[in-house]
Amino acid sequence: MSVLARLGMPAFKAGGVPAIADEDWRLEVAGLCESPAVYTLAQVAAWPQSQVDARLTSVSGFSLRALWQGVSWPDFLAIARPTAQASHATFVSWGGVYQTTVSLADLARPRTLLCLAVEGQALERVYGGPLRMIVPCLYGYKSAKWLAKIVFEDRMRGGYWEDRGYSRSGQIEPGWTFDLNTRQRRPIAGGGEVEEF
């Protein structure tokens, strides 16, 4: 059982949990970039691997800090090579129902990760395995699970939750979060990643 399951992290699955074997998984990189391509999971796992210690903060009121492992956003950018026109990236989950767009400026903040594992264990399917985004500076709905496609674009777009009323920026607002690590309700300053605990 992963740390996520052990700490009781809720598992959101808007758009459904895809039923696809890891061998059949593909990550498509498209849009305004020099190297559009389709990669297998083995190829993604062979890219440089990093680890980030970061808190994922949901707008729905919970958050969890963990050690996430995978490909850092800067390492991914070196592979995809977005053009000068690209200002945003759209993350599409397997099946195409769930998607979300993030500015490249926000993605450039520390600890953005294409995540394959948590604390040494492959991500469980229910938590977005085999591949998900971790964008700790924004609300969790910007961290697409079951990542199938990354499209570089020149503008912000709507998305699954954005079209249902959440902000397109995904900016974390000042307020409260239930910290699953300590099982305490704690105040958060907002304005970026929750780093204070």
Ligand SMILES: Nc1nc2c(c(=O)[nH]1)N[C@H]1C(S)=C(S)[C@@H](COP(=O)(O)O)O[C@H]1N2
């Ligand atoms: N494909 C997909 N990605 C998703 C979601 C979802 O429902 N489907 N939920 C989002 C929301 S609202 C949050 S807070 C995080 C939560 O991750 P978790 O379900 O692993 O806790 O995933 C995000 N990514």
Ligand SMILES: [Mo]
């Ligand atoms: Mo969320």
